[in-house]
Each structure stands twice: as C-alpha cells, then as structure tokens.
Amino acid sequence: MQTTVVEHPLAAVRLTQMRDERTSNAGFRAALSDLTRILVYEALRDAPIADEPITTPVTATVGARLADPPLLVPVLRAGLGMVDQAHAMVPETLVGFVGIARDETTHQPVPYLESLPDDLSQTSVFVLDPMLATGGSMLYTIELLVARNVRDVTAICVVAAPEGVEALAGSGYPVRLVTATVDAGLNDDAYIVPGLGDAGDRQFGPR
Ligand SMILES: O=P(O)(O)OC[C@H]1O[C@H](OP(=O)(O)OP(=O)(O)O)[C@H](O)[C@@H]1O
Numbered sequence: 001m002q003t004t005v006v007e008h009p010l011a012a013v014r015l016t017q018m019r020d021e022r023t024s025n026a027g028f029r030a031a032l033s034d035l036t037r038i039l040v041y042e043a044l045r046d047a048p049i050a051d052e053p054i055t056t057p058v059t060a061t062v063g064a065r066l067a068d069p070p071l072l073v074p075v076l077r078a079g080l081g082m083v084d085q086a087h088a089m090v091p092e093t094l095v096g097f098v099g100i101a102r103d104e105t106t107h108q109p110v111p112y113l114e115s116l117p118d119d120l121s122q123t124s125v126f127v128l129d130p131m132l133a134t135g136g137s138m139l140y141t142i143e144l145l146v147a148r149n150v151r152d153v154t155a156i157c158v159v160a161a162p163e164g165v166e167a168l169a170g171s172g173y174p175v176r177l178v179t180a181t182v183d184a185g186l187n188d189d190a191y192i193v194p195g196l197g198d199a200g201d202r203q204f205g206p207r
C-alpha cells in the first residue's frame with residue numbers, strides 16, 4: 001500500500017499542538033483545520049488535471065481544473081473537524097457521511113450513520129478521519145465504499161498506528177494512506193501511543 005507521511009515543518013508544529021494535553025478544544029480544532037489543508041494538498045499532488053480554457057484580462061489561454069474531484073467522506077464524529085477545510089480545498093466536489101463509534105471494550109466499530117451515493121464506480125474517495133488505530137473503523141468505511149464499487153480510496157489521517165497501517169495494507173482494497181505521522185503503537189485500550197487522546201472528545205467533548 002502506498003503510504004505518504006507528510007513531513008513539513010508546519011505539519012509538525014500543528015501536530016504538536018494537537019498532541020499537547022494543554023491545548024483547548026478550540027485550539028485542537030484550529031490545528032486540525034490547518035493540518036487538514038496540508039494533508040489534502042499532499043493527497044492531491046498527483047491528481048489528474050484537465051485543460052480549462054479561460055481568458056485573462058490580457059488574452060485567451062488554457063488553464064487547469066481537477067479532472068476528477070474526489071468525493072469527501074468524513075467519519076463522524078472526529079472527521080467532522082476535517083471536512084470544511086477539505087471541502088474548501090476542493091469546493092466543486094460532493095460530500096458523503098459515515099458515523100461510527102468504536103466500542104471502547106471490544107474496540108470494534110459500531111456504525112450509526114451511512115449517507116453515501118449508491119454508485120461510486122466512477123469515483124475516487126477521500127475518507128477523512130484523524131485517527132487510524134486498529135483500523136477497524138476505516139476498514140468498515142472502506143467496505144461501504146467497495147460495496148458501491150468505488151474506484152479507489154485515499155485514507156487521510158493525522159495519526160496512524162502501525163497496526164492500522166497493516167490492517168489497511170493487508171485488506172487487498174484499492175486504498176492508499178496519507179498521514180502526518182505513524183506513531184509507535186497501541187496501548188491496552190487500543191489508543192495510539194504517543195497519539196493525541198480521543199480526537200472526537202478533544203474537539204467536541206465526551207460522548
Ligand atoms: O482504528 P480504530 O481502532 O477503529 O479507531 C479509530 C476510530 O476511533 C475514533 O473514533 P471514535 O470511535 O472515538 O468516535 P468519535 O469520533 O465519535 O469520538 C477515530 O476518530 C476513528 O474513527
């Protein structure tokens with residue numbers, strides 16, 4: 001599986017703000033917003049473009065447009081903190097939604113919302129979720145997309161655990177990963193170490 005770890009000073013600074021337990025909910029959301037722009041920018045680096053004929057104030061010329069804007073799919077709750085910025089980067093695209101709450105005893109994904117187009121056979125999808133821990137929630141989401149014949153999936157995360165990366169790589173699905181870091185591993189509660197805690201709680205409060 002293609003895995004891109006975005007290494008940029010601004011990404012490292014925003015990630016540090018997100019990791020720091022002293023960062024307020026508002027500060028965490030702001031850092032996640034900034035980091036999302038950087039991650040989406042990198043995820044689109046090799047995106048195909050098509051000619052866009054335009055006229056400048058001086059002359060006619062040919063510019064560019066995204067040939068194939070990816071559908072954005074935030075995984076609620078934590079992915080909600082990424083969707084506005086991702087949509088600002090690709091304003092012409094559409095947005096689907098998936099809601100999953102991990103069972104904190106079994107660590108299995110418990111889905112509660114699914115709002116997606118029926119046919120994704122002509123579509124690339126960017127799944128937005130800051131945390132890839134066991135990989136269960138991301139794999140569940142990808143399975144929803146594969147059932148709709150998705151062409152390919154880019155998982156855009158902030159913090160990934162090696163266990164989650166391996167789960168995606170071993171799935172055989174057409175997926176690549178863009179993340180700001182691959183951390184050391186998971187603790188006994190399946191939280192990423194060093195991680196940043198619960199990305200949903202840190203934005204919106206406990207559920
Ligand atoms: O890789 P996994 O082991 O499945 O864990 C990752 C999932 O856990 C978090 O969501 P959570 O279940 O805490 O829901 P929330 O966003 O509502 O807080 C996170 O945003 C991922 O969706």
Ligand SMILES: O=c1cc[nH]c(=O)[nH]1
Pocket residue numbers: 078131133190191192193195196197198199200
């Ligand atoms: O570390 C983790 C693991 C799962 N979900 C989170 O929000 N954080």
Ligand SMILES: [Mg+2]
Pocket residue numbers: 078198199200201
């Ligand atoms: Mg959570």
